[in-house]
Amino acid sequence: MTRVAGLSAILAGMQYAETILDLVGRTPLVRIHRLTRDLGPADRQPMLLAKLEMLNPGGGYRCIFVMADKQSSEKQQLLRAYGAEVVLCPTNVAPESPESYYSVAARLARDIPGAFKPDQYWNQENPDAHERTTGPEIWEQTEGRVTHLVASVGTGGTITGIARALKARNPRIQVIGADPEGSVLSGDTARPYLTEGVGEDFLPGTYDPAVVDRWVRVSDRDAFAMARRVTREEGILAGGSCGTAMVAARDVVRDLTQAGAGGEAVVVVILPDTGRNYLSKVYNDEWMRANGLLATTGATTRVSELLADRHRAPDLPPVVVARTTDRVGDAIAVLQAYGISQLPVSEDAEGDAVVGLVGSISERGLLERAFRDPSLVGRTVGEVMDPPLPLVEASVTLDEAFALLSGGSPALVAVRGDRPAGVVTKLDFLEYLAHRPPRPA
Ligand SMILES: Cc1ncc(COP(=O)(O)O)c(C=O)c1O
Incomplete structure (x- = not known):
């Protein structure tokens, strides 16, 4: 739509407003x-x-604006830019208090000769x-x-x-x-x-x-x-x-x-x-x-979103689980082939139910021990494994999940129903948070 210009402008055939006041109103509607x-x-x-x-x-007349101090500094600066005076009053006082902006405005209107108070209320x-x-x-x-x-x-x-x-x-x-x-x-x-x-x-x-x-x-x-x-x-x-x-x-x-x-x-x-x-x-x-008006990414994002979003090798299955009966050498080969650092260990040779998870192995732990005792690579995972990784529902927020990691565990197993949905390491958290800007709550 076009704005309506003052009458003199229309008669002259040119499109301009005679004064800024002619441009008040007729604001557009937008879908x-x-x-x-x-x-x-x-x-x-x-x-x-x-x-x-x-x-x-x-803008317009010479004005004194009496306003509560909670109003943004931009508004104060804007009014001063138009040439107005700004009087700030405390926000958290009762309207009838002599300090309130209602009372101060009334006093100024009374005391300044010729003053007019628009009295918007x-x-x-x-x-x-x-x-x-x-x-x-x-x-x-x-x-x-x-x-x-x-x-x-x-x-x-x-x-x-x-x-x-x-x-x-x-x-x-x-x-x-x-x-x-x-x-x-x-x-x-x-x-x-x-x-x-x-x-x-x-x-x-x-x-x-x-x-x-x-x-x-x-x-x-x-x-x-x-x-x-x-x-x-x-x-x-x-x-x-x-x-x-x-x-x-x-x-x-x-x-x-x-x-x-x-x-x-x-x-x-x-x-x-x-x-x-x-x-x-x-x-x-x-x-x-x-x-407290902007939630952190961790408070609003769920573990399932991290699992869905993280960048992983295309051939890497969502969860890789070692068996207690696997050879340590084979488990190290799997860790290296996929470039991953942790494996949950299951005693369940058939399925991958969460109840079967009895331990975990980590690349770092295994390599250190195998370096000291090369015979380790020929033993079974069940003999050398560490305690199981903490389990966490995939539906919880990153903040809730991260709290479990602060206990010293290097990773978590995210769970959907009775199945593991993925292993989440400290590095996964860091990478996710580093690449996601905070979003409004
Ligand atoms: C920023 C802002 N929004 C909304 C309103 C509400 O309009 P009204 O006072 O006509 O209810 C005002 C009033 O001054 C305002 O300053």
């Missing part, structure tokens, strides 16, 4: 494809459209503006086909205004609020959380609870992981509260698809701000890890 691929066949899914409110321009212009503009835009952009609106909620102005405009045109439209865990809007007990711009510890006057048909409560961890997915998979650089909204949108898409009601539905999700505001937070692995 989301990849993020919902796992939620069922595409032809049974609702159409999911994201409204890129993040593309609205910022109580000023009805906030929901009214969305009722006049954003809501009708969504109606027109979807040709009235929108059936569900999903928005993360802070002041409530966005969801209240859009919902009023849409429900006036079609009362059956469902409105879904997305709220951080720890916000009272969806009825949770107030406690600190890291997602910025959404959730509250009080009910703002700009939010009308009657417009919300359903709430989805979203943790910081899920919101940030989803924001990163929106960026990587859809190419839309998304902030944390976009993640909150998208988690809820996916829930809605999943439920509609499973109920067989996806075909006709059009879900619009609001994406409020850009991930550029959170490069030092949501998009900074160190910050994410320091806040």
Whole structure:
């Protein structure tokens, strides 16, 4: 779509806006494809459209912004770049505290001659503006086909205004609020959380609870992981509260698809701000890890994935097991031929059941001993073997499996059902972790 330029520009035949204010609104809708691929066949899914409110321009009047100190440094820098003053207040104080950003803003508005406080939490212009503009835009952009609106909620102005405009045109439209865990809007007990711009510890006057048909409560961890997915998979650089909204949108898409009601539905999700505001937070692995929001690869990957992914010689069977009756010389030849360092030993000549595993041999141990006593190579494996390797279910995580290795054992036998599925050595762990970047939890 093209943006609508100011009238004077249209009359002149050229396409430009008279001022940056003429470019507020008319943000585009973009279809989301990849993020919902796992939620069922595409032809049974609702159409999911994201409204890129993040593309609205910022800046304008001389301003003093009073904000909580949990807000990202990018936001503070951005406001200062526009020439605004920024006053930071502590996040974790009650709204009525004289230190809270609500109280400080009120005081500044009172004390500075001619000051005007937009008062986003109580000023009805906030929901009214969305009722006049954003809501009708969504109606027109979807040709009235929108059936569900999903928005993360802070002041409530966005969801209240859009919902009023849409429900006036079609009362059956469902409105879904997305709220951080720890916000009272969806009825949770107030406690600190890291997602910025959404959730509250009080009910703002700009939010009308009657417009919300359903709430989805979203943790910081899920919101940030989803924001990163929106960026990587859809190419839309998304902030944390976009993640909150998208988690809820996916829930809605999943439920509609499973109920067989996806075909006709059009879900619009609001994406409020850009991930550029959170490069030092949501998009900074160190910050994410320091806040326990980025799981290590070991905590999210299963031993079975390591087995499936590791690079091995093409002719190497998944598990090689020596028999107690094999000659040590033959077992050493097998270790060398396949380039492996450990073999479980079975007393079971017929099958490879886990119960038959009675010992293990290692290349290093055998070679050292054979060097000192060459007659060893003619003896049986059963005579010289070491204790059995610890067994671990292939379904456990690498972290759980690695804990067993810290006991001093050089390797583990991964097990599926009553069969060994593979031998995993310390080196396998190291190689796997070195080549896999950490992924969001
Ligand atoms: C980053 C961000 N996301 C979402 C919202 C929620 O919008 P509303 O306050 O209209 O509920 C805000 C509000 O300022 C915000 O700053």
